[in-house]
Amino acid sequence: MSRLKIHENKSNFIRDGKPFFYLADTIWSAFTNVTIEEWEFYLEKRKMQGYNVLQINTLPQWDRCVADTGIYPFASEDGQKFDFSKYNQDYYERAKKMCQMAVDKGFELALVVLWLNYVPGTWGSRMLDMNIMPKEYVKKYTDKVISEFDQFEPIYVVSGDTDFDTDDAIEYYQIALDELCKKSPSTLKTLHIKRGYDIIPEEFLDKIDFYMYQSGHNAMEQRMAYMLPQQISEKYPKKPIVNAEPCYEQMGYSRMQYGRFGVKEIRQAAWSSILSGACAGVTYGAHGIWNWHRINSPKNSVLGEGFDSPNPWQEALQFEGAWDYGFLKYLLEENRVEELIPCQELLENASEEIRIAKTKEGNYFIYVPYSTQVVIRESLKGYEIKAIDLQTRQIVYVTPDYRENKTFLKMLPISHDIVYIMKKKMTDIKREE
Structure with missing residues (x-):
């Protein structure tokens, strides 16, 4: 049975019978970009700061730093185009070692199964279609994820940054979610959806355990931090809600707008979320950590939409805002807060x-x-x-x-x-x- 469960109030989590505030860090590209030595240092830092969940993509992040470790889950000549028929077991052995190191330090793992660019009919696969997974491999890949990672009792995040605006997208994610429910019934499941989005297909509602939303990196729409949990609470059955991707510290504003999010803006996103219905938890992000940017990376080294240049991971790991999110968790724990009712x-x-x-x-x-x-x-x-x-x-x-x-x-x-x-x-x- 999974250690992490849903509180009887349907607003929060419990672990080992005690209230658990989900404080995550987004390190989407960990399995492809972070060395084992770097991983040890990273885990120590985030543990000191109070983090207890790590959000990781099981597939190569489409907008990671290209200066990665050169190891991928599938056969590939260039690290960008993959042969889904041929697994690279070395990738999974290394990923499992990283998972074990994290679990040994007390972290929960939130593992994304299918990021949107691997799924047809999503906004991401329309931008970059070189790695759309053939439908016949979706169930096989989901089984592979379960066989390799189920021992860690992770949270399975079925989708990554996605929309459900097409039948293809819904079908792909339904295949994966159904397989997870069948083969890993005791683990928690959820969906990571795109910025400003609150559409969850009806056929998924009874199969996911909590809601994730994304207030995101559009500087003109930061009100989504408090608007989306209100909308989700009104539209769907009561379940815990997490802002799984608020604005990241030092991320450049999107929509070609000049500027970067500072500590005050990321604090506002976090507090606005938890006081508006998303009291189960919140996720921090640092620009340079989620994509693991290296100081010696070549120019224009970020794939996908980069939101201006990131800091090298060594600098991004020292950003002050990470402590602010830890302080938020500390205040809630010191005051023995479980549910917060707007x-x-x-x-x-x-x-x-x-x-x-x-x-x-x-x-x-x-x-x-x-x-x-x-x-x-x-x-x-x-x-x-x-x-x-x-x-x-x-x-x-x-x-x-x-x-x-x-x-x-x-x-x-x-x-x-x-x-x-x-x-x-x-x-x-x-x-x-």
């Missing part, structure tokens, strides 16, 4: 960018991107209120005003984004009991 209706005349959610115990979290007065349509007398400057992690003890049965949080002298934590005082909890 309650935007409590905010009066507030920007949609300000997000609020409550716990089942009646405590509140509010994310404020820029310091301003916040008015809550409830009197929270009897609550201890703290504000944390998310850049400096300094703590402000807040004294609110109460009038007209409302709580007024005055603007604070903080120049960065803020999270408010509002907890019932212990004397009030005992009084209620």
